[in-house]
Amino acid sequence: MNAVRSPMAEALARRMLPSAIFVASAGVRSGERDPFVDAVLAEDELSLGERQPRTMDELEDDYFDLIVTLAPEAHHAALELTRSLAVEVEYWPMPDPTDAGGTREHIMAAYRDVRERLKARIARRFPASEARSALD
Structure with a gap:
């Protein structure tokens, strides 16, 4: 639903990758x-700003090299x-944190x-020469 994992990955990738790389996230629904x-991104001094969840139909662009x-x-x-289409599609399985129960912590x-x-996977997927040193 483009509300948890994907927007988190988008924010991290925007920080870690060169600005010339177009990054967008969207959901199925x-x-x-x-x-x-918002809370965990703020811990890393990141923000989604005014960004709201969106579907794939709402993306500005429909041409990607990698999904x-x-x-x-x-x-x-x-x-x-x-x-x-000639697009590479990779699956990076991530747990759904909305399944977590218990206390706020x-x-x-x-x-x-x-x-x-997500940070680790982005860093592994893109060579250090392409990534910014934002992980430190």
Whole structure:
């Protein structure tokens, strides 16, 4: 629903990758902005600003060299969307932190875990020569 993992990945990629690389995130369905995403991004001095969840139909551009999916439903939708296009599609399975229960701190820990997994995956996927040294 473009409310948790994907916007988090977008914000991290915008920081870590050169500004010449176009980064956008979208979901299969509409969703609502998640306040826990704002909280864990703020811990890294990042913000979604006024950005709201959006669907793939709402993207400004429909040409991509690479589509990264973070959930099974999104991966299947991306494969279907790109069936006749020359686009690389990668699946980076990420846990859904909205499944976390318990105290606020338990929930925040689940969101932090996803944030850190995304940072590591972005850093591994893109060579150090392409990435900014924003992880430190």
